[in-house]
Amino acid sequence: MTDRYAVLGNPIGHSKSPLIHGLFAQATGQDIAYTAIEVPLDAFNETVLAFRAGGGRGLNVTLPFKLQAFEIATDPSERARLAGAANCLKFDGERILADNFDGVGLVNDLRRNLGCPLAGKRVLLLGAGGATRGALLPIAAEGPALIAVANRTAGKAHALQRDFAAHAQLQSGGYDDLGGQRFDVVINATSAGLTQETLPLEASVFAPGAVAYDMVYGKGLTPFLQQARAAGVSRVADGVGMLIEQAAEAFAWWRGVRPETRAVIQQLTVPLA
Numbered sequence: 001m002t003d004r005y006a007v008l009g010n011p012i013g014h015s016k017s018p019l020i021h022g023l024f025a026q027a028t029g030q031d032i033a034y035t036a037i038e039v040p041l042d043a044f045n046e047t048v049l050a051f052r053a054g055g056g057r058g059l060n061v062t063l064p065f066k067l068q069a070f071e072i073a074t075d076p077s078e079r080a081r082l083a084g085a086a087n088c089l090k091f092d093g094e095r096i097l098a099d100n101f102d103g104v105g106l107v108n109d110l111r112r113n114l115g116c117p118l119a120g121k122r123v124l125l126l127g128a129g130g131a132t133r134g135a136l137l138p139i140a141a142e143g144p145a146l147i148a149v150a151n152r153t154a155g156k157a158h159a160l161q162r163d164f165a166a167h168a169q170l171q172s173g174g175y176d177d178l179g180g181q182r183f184d185v186v187i188n189a190t191s192a193g194l195t196q197e198t199l200p201l202e203a204s205v206f207a208p209g210a211v212a213y214d215m216v217y218g219k220g221l222t223p224f225l226q227q228a229r230a231a232g233v234s235r236v237a238d239g240v241g242m243l244i245e246q247a248a249e250a251f252a253w254w255r256g257v258r259p260e261t262r263a264v265i266q267q268l269t270v271p272l273a
């Protein structure tokens, strides 16, 4: 029998998840149906429960419901708990298991697809919202030399530092506090680019040979990636690989089979310039 999965969000029309999971299912011979469901803003919980009641096996969850996905879970993973957000649910009888694969997707993309393992690296995360929260634990697990979080509102970066104190040593502050430091990997986890705004970054923040990574995907050279290019960075990437790697984690969690990602990344990559 065909097992049913879906991605929930609002809006959801842009979602690549049905395409990605369809390609994974084809490649691994798994019999699944995967759809996209636009959920009214006030109807997240009832939509999840109705999907489960109809025989659904699991869900991906995207904006703006990742916090609610965490809250509806009976069994959240530790990284979902620390992020306070989940992007994946799995139904097991009455239990609702939740995980957050965004961070591990990012780390896997950097290591496997971009040849940039984080061990020993100086890593700078820009932004202190949900995207950064989701990424911190998987980044820390790779053993970087330093993780710094810079945010427009410095207090939110400091709050992250406190929340993660038992799990990761972070440096936190505003953009001004970066003062002459250089980083090997600079990751944009802000939503500034969506409004074409640029971040107040010195060109010197990028160490020689640095990688600049924007979690946004499919938008070509974002303002942040343009800033990096102007600063002389040649290794720039958007978040398409992160999207597909987190999907692969979800697929493996649901189905017990790990799909190959490379061909799917090639198919979905939009040239940056």
Ligand code: ATR
Pocket: 126, 127, 128, 129, 130, 131, 132, 151, 152, 153, 156, 189, 190, 191, 192, 197, 198, 199
């Ligand atoms: P997400 O879940 O995508 O991380 P979020 O929790 O709303 O979304 O966080 C958005 C992040 O982008 C925040 O770090 C925000 O900075 P503030 O905490 O100071 O609001 C950051 N951001 C959004 N627009 C920005 C801009 N124009 N310049 C700098 N940072 C910006």
